[in-house]
Amino acid sequence: MxxxxxxxxxxxxxxxxxxxxxxxxxxxxxxxxxxxxxxxxxxxxxxxxxxxxxxxxxxxxxxxxxxxxxxxxxxxxxxxxxxxxxxxxxxxxxxxxxxxxxxxxxxxxxxxxxxxxxxxxxxxxxxxxxxxxxxxxxxxxxxxxxxxxxxxxxxxxxxxxxxxxxxxxxxxxxxxxxxxTPSAEEVLSRRVSELTLSRAEVVQVVNDERRRIERDLHDGVQQRLVALGLLLSRARRTDDPERAAALVRQAHEESEQALDDLRQVAWRVYPTVLDQYGLRDVIAVLAERSSIPVTLQYDLPTRPPTMIETVAYFVVSEAVTNAAKHSNANQIAITLTPTSEAPPSSGTAAAPIDVPGVVVTVTDDGRGGADPTGRGLSGLASRVAAGDGTFSVHSPIDGPTTIRAELPCG
Structure with missing residues (x-):
């Protein structure tokens, strides 16, 4: 045949x-x-x-x-x-x-x-x-x-x-x-315009990230530190040894919780284990921590560059977080696959091995209706655009919701 x-x-x-x-x-x-x-x-x-x-x-x-x-x-x-x-x-x-x-x-x-x-x-x-x-x-x-x-x-x-x-x-x-087809001058002019817009979007994303970090610190870590200080102050003023011991135990629990919250904030800023373990293991940990069952398909033949790994991680993290908060989904599917073609090789002996681009797809079976112009998804779109990638959201009413990012590695 x-x-x-x-x-x-x-x-x-x-x-x-x-x-x-x-x-x-x-x-x-x-x-x-x-x-x-x-x-x-x-x-x-x-x-x-x-x-x-x-x-x-x-x-x-x-x-x-x-x-x-x-x-x-x-x-x-x-x-x-x-x-x-x-x-x-x-x-x-x-x-x-x-x-x-x-x-x-x-x-x-x-x-x-x-x-x-x-x-x-x-x-x-x-x-x-x-x-x-x-x-x-x-x-x-x-x-x-x-x-x-x-x-x-x-x-x-x-x-x-x-x-x-x-x-x-x-x-x-x-x-x-x-x-x-556009001439070289038209391509250069369009590229300059795209880079100017991308730079403005990146600045906006950085400002949004700063506001989110400040909000996380204020609503989480700072509140627990205040509670920790109050518990220790009450323990110092009391004359009852048993009550003082109970207050110290509560203060110890609050300090552990504050430390865990601080780790979560630092993880959302940048997961340092990404440098040590790679994208596959970090996303696997993210899937294990999700409140919704997650299936992961990782088909990348080689490890992508650090910048691409970081963007891919944030795409998956934000998509899983949104699904857990808003979608009422029963299942989330994460796939990371290479694009069809690898970038051309430079031909020099010292050049790194060429790898294809990365396609990240996150699909949930929830109720759909996700707003691509929302702060979270628009921030992801800006992150992807800053790396010359393409970002799309398909979320009809009654679902499913599919978030797709294609990230070039060339």
Missing amino acids: PTCENGGAPLRQSLNTLAGVALGSVLAIAELAFLLVAGLGLLPIVAAPRSRDRVVGFVHRCSRQLTALGQRRLARFHQVRDLGPYSDRSAFRYVARHWPAGILGGLVVLLLLFGLIVAGSMLTAWIFGGEWAFIEEDGNRVSSATVLVAALPGALLLYLNVMGIVGVAGLDERLARRHL
């Missing part, structure tokens, strides 16, 4: 290429009609300059729609899926330059169909007689000599025609990549 599937893959790819070129020719006719209408639409601008914005806006909207159709066609039939983002002007330039290639592709496809019809007609006339054919010879029948003489040039023309279809498909892809 695998052999049949592998054998059918080239044929399927060839049919996809043929269908993509044919649809591109149909789209080219629409593009040519649009350009003619757009050219006529420029005439009112000369007479009424105030209409310029409306006309240009209409042209750009139509260009966007036609380009979107072409982009879906390229993705479906030519496996070109990494286009965009692009501007309105780039979309218009692509439409203006694509239609000749599309018309050429339509002519090549029509020539192929004509050649197949002629070849089929000749073969049917050779086998069955002239009543089935468009070509007749020697009493309504094509001779074997004629078929043999026509076979060689026919095969050559078929080869040239197929290469023409492949060439048009390649030209189509090159046009799309030239006009529908």
Whole structure:
């Protein structure tokens, strides 16, 4: 069975290429009609300059729609899926330059169909007689000599025609990549904007973390230290040895609880055991401490960098905490898997071993309805964005809730 599937893959790819070129020719006719209408639409601008914005806006909207159709066609039939983002002007330039290639592709496809019809007609006339054919010879029948003489040039023309279809498909892809992919300057400008926004989000996250630490210290550790001081003060003032001993025991319990609360605050700030034991063991401990049963699937082949481990830990920790507090879930599933591709190697002997990115997914079977704009989840999104990762929350009403973060390690 695998052999049949592998054998059918080239044929399927060839049919996809043929269908993509044919649809591109149909789209080219629409593009040519649009350009003619757009050219006529420029005439009112000369007479009424105030209409310029409306006309240009209409042209750009139509260009966007036609380009979107072409982009879906390229993705479906030519496996070109990494286009965009692009501007309105780039979309218009692509439409203006694509239609000749599309018309050429339509002519090549029509020539192929004509050649197949002629070849089929000749073969049917050779086998069955002239009543089935468009070509007749020697009493309504094509001779074997004629078929043999026509076979060689026919095969050559078929080869040239197929290469023409492949060439048009390649030209189509090159046009799309030239006009529908951002230039180096656009990529750099967008990257600067993203980094500026990410820096502001990181500052906001740091401030939120500081407020949370202050709140944890004030509501937890500080209150227990105050209670500890009151118990010791009462023990000093009492004259009853038994009561003094009981108060000291209570003070000792409060001191242990305060120390445990302080450890919890420090753990939430940064789990130092992450450096010592690694992400797998720390998340396993987190799962054991959860009030909801947790299943863990850890499939990372190598240990990620420290920054990625830290972000992944906080994603899991916050997701499990939210599920325990708000979801009424009965089960939580945590998976850590590598992304499909590893970053390219630097090629130097001293370079570290390349590892793929990390995909963190936390799913609970609770009631759903999680708000991605809430303080906790938005803080996680900022953490992930600061590491060039992507973060998503899918939480329909009645659940399940899925929190997913993809963290690149390159």
